[in-house]
Amino acid sequence: MKQPFSCALETEAFVPNDPKNQPRNRWSGEWALITGASAGIGWELAKQLAAAGVHMVLTARRTDRLQKLAAELSTKHGVNVEVFTADLTRSDAPGEIHAFTSRKNLEIELLINNAGFGAFGYNHEIPEDRLLEMVQVNCSAVVHLTRLYVPAMVERRHGDVLIVASTAAFQAVPFNSVYAATKAFDLLFAEGISEELRPLGVNVCALCPGPTTTEFQQVAQQPDRTFKVAETAEKVARVGLEGLAKGKSYVISGAMNRLMMESERLAPRRFVAKMAAKMMRPEGS
Numbered sequence: 001m002k003q004p005f006s007c008a009l010e011t012e013a014f015v016p017n018d019p020k021n022q023p024r025n026r027w028s029g030e031w032a033l034i035t036g037a038s039a040g041i042g043w044e045l046a047k048q049l050a051a052a053g054v055h056m057v058l059t060a061r062r063t064d065r066l067q068k069l070a071a072e073l074s075t076k077h078g079v080n081v082e083v084f085t086a087d088l089t090r091s092d093a094p095g096e097i098h099a100f101t102s103r104k105n106l107e108i109e110l111l112i113n114n115a116g117f118g119a120f121g122y123n124h125e126i127p128e129d130r131l132l133e134m135v136q137v138n139c140s141a142v143v144h145l146t147r148l149y150v151p152a153m154v155e156r157r158h159g160d161v162l163i164v165a166s167t168a169a170f171q172a173v174p175f176n177s178v179y180a181a182t183k184a185f186d187l188l189f190a191e192g193i194s195e196e197l198r199p200l201g202v203n204v205c206a207l208c209p210g211p212t213t214t215e216f217q218q219v220a221q222q223p224d225r226t227f228k229v230a231e232t233a234e235k236v237a238r239v240g241l242e243g244l245a246k247g248k249s250y251v252i253s254g255a256m257n258r259l260m261m262e263s264e265r266l267a268p269r270r271f272v273a274k275m276a277a278k279m280m281r282p283e284g285s
């Protein structure tokens with residue numbers, strides 16, 4: 001059980017580098033729920049949490065991958081791992097996930113809303129279903145799962161929520177317009193409820209990675225030139241867990257990404273969007 005964390009939040013006496021604020025000690029023996037655990041950042045989050053002794057529910061669409069990861073983590077680290085297959089484009093999927101954890105009497109102490117995807121290209125040429133599914137997975141499912149799991153955390157006066165946003169949340173990203181808008185939603189949602197919930201003992205943090213080497217680029221069909229300086233999923237996952245453990249309401253992974261995102265705020269919004277368009281414009285258009 002993890003009383004030290006809730007005490008720290010209630011008194012707001014967060015001490016950086018305090019061992020109790022390291023992921024290894026913070027969630028050990030607790031249950032986490034990770035969406036999008038079948039690949040990339042979610043897969044790495046699962047590995048790092050399992051190494052810290054955290055039990056977990058893994059969810060995504062690809063059951064075979066989740067089962068393989070679950071077997072690997074439980075054998076290697078002796079943690080309990082449950083798998084629940086769910087397609088978050090379906091609006092009733094969050095409710096089914098919640099019903100599964102309730103049936104099993106699992107007290108979810110750490111909710112990680114990680115599942116998400118993008119779609120590169122002219123917005124008017126991307127199939128409308130794909131765009132609406134993106135809003136469903138990247139935004140609606142995040143709101144729904146958070147709404148389902150937070151009340152029990154508030155009741156217990158402790159719990160944590162990590163929402164994977166993006167550096168794309170900080171500005172318009174032409175040719176990835178809906179994706180950037182969904183991530184801006186995630187960031188603002190996380191920052192908002194972070195302030196609502198902190199006094200109630202629940203910690204919420206938006207993790208904002210820049211380009212990261214995962215399956216994301218392939219799924220979004222995004223060209224290589226937009227992914228020049230990519231971080232590893234291992235590093236991004238670590239930054240996210242540390243940021244959450246430190247009580248941050250958002251954390252940007254990577255010093256260069258941080259510098260760019262924070263300095264961008266001083267530039268005119270139209271200028272930033274134009275620069276992004278220049279970088280992202282599909283070749284030959």
Ligand SMILES: NC(=O)c1ccc[n+]([C@@H]2O[C@H](COP(=O)([O-])OP(=O)(O)OC[C@H]3O[C@@H](n4cnc5c(N)ncnc54)[C@H](OP(=O)(O)O)[C@@H]3O)[C@@H](O)[C@H]2O)c1
Nearest residue numbers: 036038039040041060061062088116166211212214215216
């Ligand atoms: N990679 C980057 O450059 C980058 C940068 C900033 C932010 N992010 C964010 O990081 C998060 C994780 O992405 P990633 O980079 O790790 O990409 P990834 O390797 O493509 O992994 C995406 C995960 O989301 C799951 N997912 C996608 N659609 C789903 C659906 N309909 N229902 C349930 N699960 C679904 C996938 O599982 P299944 O396919 O098995 O369902 C997979 O586990 C996303 O929210 C993304 O927006 C990524």
